[in-house]
Amino acid sequence: MDIQEFVAQSIGQWRSQRSAHHLAFSHFEAVQSVIDIEAISPEDASVIELCKAYGVEPQQIVSPFKMTWEGESDWDDGEEVLKGSSVLVPVPNSTQLNCGKLLREQGYAETMAAAGDYRLMEDGTFVLTTSYDRAAAEEKIWFVNPNVRCRVSLIKTSAGTGVVTASFSSEIRQS
């Protein structure tokens, strides 16, 4: 599996159940959402802008896509509505094709642009590591079958040893 195949498999609408474990105080958070993943043109203005921001040549990128999500969390019983979208741009490593950078307009954990390092494992698992100012995120995504994906996200302190939040999403294809 290469990154193009991985993105192609991800295109569609997904119904997501996410559980976040806030480890320090053993809290469970439940989030239900709908996630849309659509291919976008490499010439899209948002893609060009991200490339510029990270000094990447447009011919280095493959399979840019846009994620849009809308969901509800049971956190604090507030039924908080979570909503957003982000453009993501894979930049494969020119020598090691199963690795590369993933440019993002906006992270899940922070509301600023971020570039992560991805790697596709032998079994097709996509592993993304992103370093933020005061934290690091590690995300694993894999397909159980073409219509079911799993995603595990870990937020660690920037020192890298402590895990603050571990969350798990099961995603079922709707279309």
Next chain:
Amino acid sequence: MDIQEFVAQSIGQWRSQRSAHHLAFSHFEAVQSVIDIEAISPEDASVIELCKAYGVEPQQIVSPFKMTWEGESDWDDGEEVLKGSSVLVPVPNSTQLNCGKLLREQGYAETMAAAGDYRLMEDGTFVLTTSYDRAAAEEKIWFVNPNVRCRVSLIKTSAGTGVVTASFSSEIRQS
């Protein structure tokens, strides 16, 4: 990482937060438990018995261990107490050392003995596949650091395509 190292890293007491996603009806179940994993002797009666039941020679096995768990689920608000223990016996493949069988006195999903197929991935992730009469279970366990493990379990219908339950545990070492 080989199976001996993986078992050695797992020995100890773990505080576990588990979320089960019952996919058909988007239900979230939360389970909190304490899991004890202890090494046992290859000469332990329960180990000898499991070897006999599966026609395995005692010299083929490595690192037998016992898991004991006690927890509470919020399922149906019944605060059900979940409690049990199981002896597990790895039997590495004689030619391919990162693969083998895992014999179990008792599964998580069913209350009967089961033998699963395990594989250790390049990044140290332990993957276990177990076929039951009417279902198949796939489990991935990996260490984020020596004191934090993640575990994803999928229960599929025996046809193998439908995922019925996806669950995620984050486990923090207590000792």
